[in-house]
C-alpha cells in the first residue's frame with residue numbers, strides 16, 4: 275500500500291544543506307499497521323509528512339496504492355490525498371467554529387458525497403460520541419476531540435490512516451481509548467495504519483515497527499503470529 279524507495283530529504287539549514295532522511299526503503303502492505311519510533315529529531319514526523327504527500331522528498335520515490343506520488347502535481351496530489359489518506363494530528367486540528375458533527379461532515383461535503391449526513395452520524399456513533407455530536411471542540415475533552423478527529427479522518431473512507439503522536443496530548447485512559455479505536459479501524463476496515471509514537475508499549479501493538487535515529491531506520495521489527503521479532507535486513 276505504501277512503498278518508499280531511496281527516499282531522502284535535505285533541507286536548507288542556515289545556508290547549508292542538512293539531510294534529515296537518508297535513503298529510506300520501506301514497504302507497508304495493505305491493511306497492516308506500522309509504528310515509527312525513535313528519539314526526538316530523528317525524522318519521524320518528516321517521514322510521515324512525506325507518506326501523506328504533505329511534503330516532497332529530495333530524492334527517491336513514494337508509491338501509495340500503486341501510484342507514484344513523487345511525480346504528481348499539487349492538484350493531483352491533493353485529489354489523491356483526499357481519496358486515499360486520512361490524517362490524525364497530535365493537536366487534533368478541529369475547526370473551532372464547527373460542531374463535532376460539522377467537523378466530520380465538511381470533508382464529505384467537499385468531496386461531493388450525497389449521503390454525508392447519515393455517514394457523519396454513523397462515524398460519530400462508531401467513535402462513541404453520539405451524545406456529543408452538537409458540541410463545539412471547546413466543549414469536548416481532549417480524548418473526545420481526538421475521537422472527532424479520527425471520525426473526520428475516516429470521513430472519505432481512506433485506505434491509509436496516518437497518525438502523528440495521536441495520544442501525545444491525552445491522559446493515559448483517553449490515550450488508550452484513542453489507540454483502541456485506531457487499531458479497531460485498522461482491523462475492521464483493513465485500513466493501513468501508520469503511527470508515530472514515543473510510546474514503545476503502544477508501538478508494540480503494531481504489526482511492524484521501525485526505529486529511527488538521525489534520519490535512518492536503525493531497527494525493523496515485525497510480528498507474524500507470535501511475539502514481535504527482529505527482521506534482519508528485511509523491509
Ligand SMILES: Nc1ncnc2c1ncn2[C@@H]1O[C@H](COP(=O)(O)OP(=O)(O)OP(=O)(O)O)[C@@H](O)[C@H]1O
Nearest residue numbers: 285286287294312313314315316317318319320321
Ligand atoms: N524545514 C526544516 N528545516 C530545517 N530543519 C528541519 C526542517 N524540518 C525538520 N528539520 C529537522 O529535521 C530533524 C527531524 O525532524 P522531525 O520533526 O521529523 O523529527 P521527529 O523525530 O518527528 O521529532 P519529534 O519526536 O521531536 O517530533 C530535526 O532535527 C528537525 O529540527
